[in-house]
Amino acid sequence: MSLPSARCPAVLVTAPASGQGKTTVTAALARMHTRQGRRVRVFKYGPDFLDPHWHQLASGAPVHQLDLWMTGEADARARLHAAAQECDLILVEGVMGLFDGAPSAADLAERLGLPVLAVVDASAMAGTFGALAFGLQHYRPGLRWAGVLANRVASSRHAQMLEDGLRESAHWLGALVHVSVDGAAGPQAGKAAGLLPERHLGLVSAQELPDGMARLDAAADALAATPLGQMALADWQARWSVDFAAPDPAADAPEAPLLQGRTVAVARDAAFCFIYDANIDCLRRMGAQVVFFSPLMDAALPPCDALWLPGGYPELHAQQLAANAPLRASLQAHVAAGKPVWAECGGMMALCESITQADGACQPLWGLLPGAATLQRRLAGLGPQQLDWGGQVLRGHTFHYSTLASGAPEVARTARPGEASAPGAGEALYRHGSIHASYFHAWFPSSPAAVAALLGGPVVAEAP
Incomplete structure (x- = not known):
């Protein structure tokens, strides 16, 4: 009815x-x-x-x-x-x-x-x-x-x-x-x-x-x-x-419980504030328990199975982030244990070895992802993007003023709507151990299965 x-x-x-x-x-x-x-x-x-x-x-x-x-x-x-x-x-x-x-x-x-x-x-x-x-x-x-x-x-x-x-x-x-x-x-x-x-x-x-x-x-x-x-x-x-x-x-069918029984920690503070409420809702509909923490203020990750570092302004808080040595050690232990990390844009920048500000000042960061970010005065990426991951297409966008030079392997690239992924086009998806990172901001409800795969849930092949 x-x-x-x-x-x-x-x-x-x-x-x-x-x-x-x-x-x-x-x-x-x-x-x-x-x-x-x-x-x-x-x-x-x-x-x-x-x-x-x-x-x-x-x-x-x-x-x-x-x-x-x-x-x-x-x-x-x-x-x-x-x-x-x-x-x-x-x-x-x-x-x-x-x-x-x-x-x-x-x-x-x-x-x-x-x-x-x-x-x-x-x-x-x-x-x-x-x-x-x-x-x-x-x-x-x-x-x-x-x-x-x-x-x-x-x-x-x-x-x-x-x-x-x-x-x-x-x-x-x-x-x-x-x-x-x-x-x-x-x-x-x-x-x-x-x-x-x-x-x-x-x-x-x-x-x-x-x-x-x-x-x-x-x-x-x-x-x-x-x-x-x-x-x-x-x-x-x-x-x-x-x-x-x-x-x-029929369009409001419940999500498959792909993250049932898993706890996903989400960074949320002034440095990591680019979070769609719909993404949090999507995680919960997949059965995940979502817990928040502040990389600026907290000394350790909350107990969790997976970590999401969203975008934000790590460049404005780089010194404070780098000075939080206990949190960095907690992040290192999480990665060493093989637990998944999904890092978007600013979250990826914070994982890098350093960031160079637009005025030339260089600030060390967490050093968990090979490479260095450099802030520019002009836009480096802007527009809708889609990521083919685990046989699913995850939609989102890109908007950033920095560039990243990283030796981490590129395992995929995003593409503009209606276009196929191509070398050098779109945004790179890097993988380093259990870390997946990209400038790509994902809209989780567009493909919960792809999100679950990035956060350590089952890889669900696309239906024929």
Whole structure:
């Protein structure tokens, strides 16, 4: 028996390009409505790890990724349907620009009927704002258009010029001036304060800033003064409700207990924070007991059968990681015992002999994986990737500023979607003893069997 659809107001918050303020506006919306007692669920389109930290702080609820390729359309529909049954409002933050990528945020909006709310950095434009908004709305026929919000506006006069440039005034959702964490407004306020500050891999994580909630409250207060911020929930329901279809019950079959009886230790702290909640859920559905530890603070691994070192910022904490000699000894004992280690990106870097920072400074690290990492000022890898492992295809992505020179054997390479793996292409998968390591970030639910194989579970051949 199929489940009924679930109806809930929802918008896709998008922009013409990256850096326009999508994350700030999405988090501000979530914070504003949460403060008013509404149940808000936020989702992030694309594989981003950092924006969800802000959305979770703003909404007080888990934030999951949606991606028509990496997570799949069925997974996206199931997550949105489940959220629509329990919340008052759904927000989906897009990735890059509305039509960027394949599949793009526009593809998600079109397939699921999500109204599109565009955020445009209007700091250096006036009449062109209307042309840009018109183009976003009409470039692809069939998209539901919610409206446009002008960001980084200099004054009320500037805002009026922007509104006057729109072909349809009903699509004006307001203007946000530059806002600082202390509530100051004006052309330089946001630039000076860096309301949601950035660094080389994206936004600074919300957990790292003690005034993170104050920053969100400042953004929410500014948004509350706009037409968008003053809309009642009933208006959202009347204008932007979406019927989220129920998932196919056959697609929600339980995972095989491939890790039953095994304990998987997961590194989680400021240095290792690139963790999808869905990956943890997947491990548990496979029967694993998941335990967390901090490589920065703990002196030893917790008792475990396998170890996952996710990505993060080991380069920012390299000295403290290297100084934790007891933990390194515990890691060494784990590897010497032949227990599996799966290390992704930053986790792989921490296992290396050293890391050279962008300024040339070299810092020794754990030295459990042959090779040295070097941080660059430019991106070294970016985009969706897939790994054929154990007869299964594991989907994910790559995003890193460092390079690795290692003498460890390469046992596989990732490939872009729809392409075959080739020497020198994609990301290398290194094996050194019981360690498997790569710059590849895996989405575990795409192939639990491949994940189980990497963590010491049974190798399950692909069904014919």
